[in-house]
Amino acid sequence: GWNMEDVMEEEIKVINDTVGPDEHVICALSGGVDSTVAATLVHKAIGSRLHCVFVDNGLLRYKERERVMETFEKDLHLPVVCIDAVDQFLTKLKGVTDPETKRKIIGKEFICIFDAFAQELESKMGKKPAYLVQGTLYPDVIESCPPPGSGRTHSHTIKSHHNVGGLPKDMKLKLIEPLKLLFKDEVRQLGKFLDVPEAFLKRHPFPGPGLAVRVLGDVTEGNALDILRQVDEIFIQSIKDAGLYDSIWQAFAVFLPVRSVGVQGDQRTHSHVVALRAVTSQDGMTADWYYFEHKFLDDVARKICNGVRGVNRVVQDITSKPPSTIEWE
Numbered sequence: 001g002w003n004m005e006d007v008m009e010e011e012i013k014v015i016n017d018t019v020g021p022d023e024h025v026i027c028a029l030s031g032g033v034d035s036t037v038a039a040t041l042v043h044k045a046i047g048s049r050l051h052c053v054f055v056d057n058g059l060l061r062y063k064e065r066e067r068v069m070e071t072f073e074k075d076l077h078l079p080v081v082c083i084d085a086v087d088q089f090l091t092k093l094k095g096v097t098d099p100e101t102k103r104k105i106i107g108k109e110f111i112c113i114f115d116a117f118a119q120e121l122e123s124k125m126g127k128k129p130a131y132l133v134q135g136t137l138y139p140d141v142i143e144s145c146p147p148p149g150s151g152r153t154h155s156h157t158i159k160s161h162h163n164v165g166g167l168p169k170d171m172k173l174k175l176i177e178p179l180k181l182l183f184k185d186e187v188r189q190l191g192k193f194l195d196v197p198e199a200f201l202k203r204h205p206f207p208g209p210g211l212a213v214r215v216l217g218d219v220t221e222g223n224a225l226d227i228l229r230q231v232d233e234i235f236i237q238s239i240k241d242a243g244l245y246d247s248i249w250q251a252f253a254v255f256l257p258v259r260s261v262g263v264q265g266d267q268r269t270h271s272h273v274v275a276l277r278a279v280t281s282q283d284g285m286t287a288d289w290y291y292f293e294h295k296f297l298d299d300v301a302r303k304i305c306n307g308v309r310g311v312n313r314v315v316q317d318i319t320s321k322p323p324s325t326i327e328w329e
């Protein structure tokens, strides 16, 4: 293990040696641990010459935008612009059911918005931003052997990462990747040093395409996204209340595009089915489904059916990876 105080000082020095005194840097914040820690580190080095953007694509979890913006602004004092692109994304996703097509559309829209952000910054400052911060980690960059001189000797399984390579090619921005020699647990330690709140550092991973891969089929159908957000929040809050959050790699709800018959009060209902997914894992490459106590599951199912209009059935996903994947799409 490395001493995170040394890592922090070394990285700040590298950033200051790299970025010229009147050069500007941009960063897209996802709300995840890696981009947040990377941005916080760069901010510590160059201050207000860092410009961050957070995009609300309409596919975020319950109150996610408010929650992460509060952390960025109040806890971390990051200079961040929040762009409301909900309509833009959902219009493009209307009628789309193929999972990979959804991912492509979302990736493309994101680049459009990021491009516009960079252009606007340029016209405001009369100068192009020169650098882009990315929260790339060590497992994302290594192929078969560690970079020469990195001091790393681990042999580590190759992981093809969803976040690598999805940025504008014609933007001519140079990359700053201050976490590229670190593993996830080291990023968390570094984050602690930078006063990123502990609860934030322990957040479960969340996919870039967001709830689009958790609403099966057309995400714009009915109020699927809204129902999913409410169900997911009840599930996650129950997991936190039971003290189980940190023992689980990832937990979430999935909206199924099917209806089933139920009875609520003396009314026959024909409402939605939602699935609960929780897994343990080391790196997301393989995963085991998580064993909840029956009492816990019973409470959650009741809370969901009582609390969320339009849901009358809750099922649990009891498959591991392989043969399933963690996400359903």
Ligand code: XMP
Pocket: 103, 162, 163, 205, 206, 207, 208, 209, 250, 284, 285, 321, 324, 325, 326, 327, 328
């Ligand atoms: P799967 O579903 O492939 O997921 O078992 C493994 C891990 O990757 C996350 N995931 C994604 N992350 N963009 C991302 O940024 C994606 O398109 C994507 N698909 C899956 C998933 O949440 C899990 O942590």
